[in-house]
Amino acid sequence: MPYETLRGWIRPDAHKAPLVTAFAASGQQATIPFIGFxxxxxxxxxxxxxxxxxxxxxxxxxxxxxxGIEHALASHRLYTDGAExxxxxxxxxxxxxxxxxxxxxxxxxxxxxxxxxTYAGDGYASRLQLPNYDITDVVVDPQVAFGYxxxxxxxxxxxxxxxxxxxxxxxxSIAYDFDLPRPQVEDLLRAETRPPSRxxx
Numbered sequence: 239m240p241y242e243t244l245r246g247w248i249r250p251d252a253h254k255a256p257l258v259t260a261f262a263a264s265g266q267q268a269t270i271p272f273i274g275f276x277x278x279x280x281x282x283x284x285x286x287x288x289x290x291x292x293x294x295x296x297x298x299x300x301x302x303x304x305x306g307i308e309h310a311l312a313s314h315r316l317y318t319d320g321a322e323x324x325x326x327x328x329x330x331x332x333x334x335x336x337x338x339x340x341x342x343x344x345x346x347x348x349x350x351x352x353x354x355x356t357y358a359g360d361g362y363a364s365r366l367q368l369p370n371y372d373i374t375d376v377v378v379d380p381q382v383a384f385g386y387x388x389x390x391x392x393x394x395x396x397x398x399x400x401x402x403x404x405x406x407x408x409x410x411s412i413a414y415d416f417d418l419p420r421p422q423v424e425d426l427l428r429a430e431t432r433p434p435s436r437x438x439x
Contacts (some may be wrong), residue, residue, distance in 0.1 A: 239282050243291070247281060248274070248323050249418040257298050259283060259309065276312040276355060283351040314357040317349070371388035374425045389426075392418060 247257040248270070258281070259274035261267075270278070282292055301310045301320055310316055324375040351369065358364035368387060375390035382388060387396040394416045404411045409427070413420045 239278070239283070244278060244399070247278065253296070257295065257311075272364075272378070273309055273312045273362060275378065276298060276366060277309065277356070279366060280311040280316065280352065286351075287347050309362060313365045314361045314363075317352040317355065319358075325402060326402075334358055370429045372425050372428070374422045377431075389418065389422065392416070394418060396426055400430055403427055 244258065245287075247352070248260045250256060257264060258277045259271060261269045261271065263269055281298070282425075284297065285291065289297060297347065301316060302308070304320055305313065305315050307313050310320075314416075316341065354367040354369055355363045356365040364381075365377055367390075368376045368378065376396060377390050378385060378386050378387050383393070383395050387400075388394060389396065399416060399418075401411055402415070409420060409423050411424045412418075415422075
C-alpha cells in the first residue's frame with residue numbers, strides 16, 4: 239500500500255482516532271506491533287475489495303461499535319461475524335443498491351483474504367500468511383524469527399534469500415543452501431521485484 243495511506247491510518251488528522259495501532263517513534267525501534275500489522279492488512283483488504291478510501295474510516299467505526307472491541311480489525315469476530323460490515327455499511331445510501339448487487343462477490347473476497355489470518359485463543363490475530371506469493375506459503379509470526387516473513391515449513395527467512403540474490407548468488411545455489419525448490423526461490427524473488435498492482439496504488 240502507499241506509504242502516505244499507511245501513515246494516515248497511523249497518525250490521522252486531529253480529532254480522529256488511529257485506524258492502525260502504533261507506538262511512538264523511539265530511535266530505530268519498530269513502531270508498528272503485530273496487531274497493527276494485522277489491522278493494516280484488513281484495511282488493505284477492504285481497499286482491494288472496492289471500499290473507497292474516504293469510506294474506510296466510517297466502516298471501521300461501525301465495526302468497532304458493532305463488535306464492541308478496540309482492536310476489532312484484528313479480532314476473529316470480524317472474520318466470523320462482520321466481514322461484510324466493511325462493504326455494506328461503509329457506503330452511503332446512494333451506493334447501497336450497487337453494494338447489494340456486489341455483496342456476495344465482495345464478501346467472499348474479503349472472507350477469503352481474512353482466512354489468511356490465524357487467530358490465537360484470545361481471539362486476536364497471531365499469524366498472517368502473506369498473499370503476494372504465487373506458490374510459496376510465507377507467513378509472519380511475531381513469535382518466530384522476530385516477526386520476519388518466513389517460508390512456512392522450512393522456516394527460512396525471506397530476507398535471507400533476497401540478501402543472497404542481491405549479493406549476486408545464483409538461484410540454484412540459493413535453493414540448494416536453503417533446501418528450497420528452485421520454483422519457490424523464484425517465487426520469492428518475483429514477489430519482491432514485481433510492480434505494485436493497480437489495486438494497491
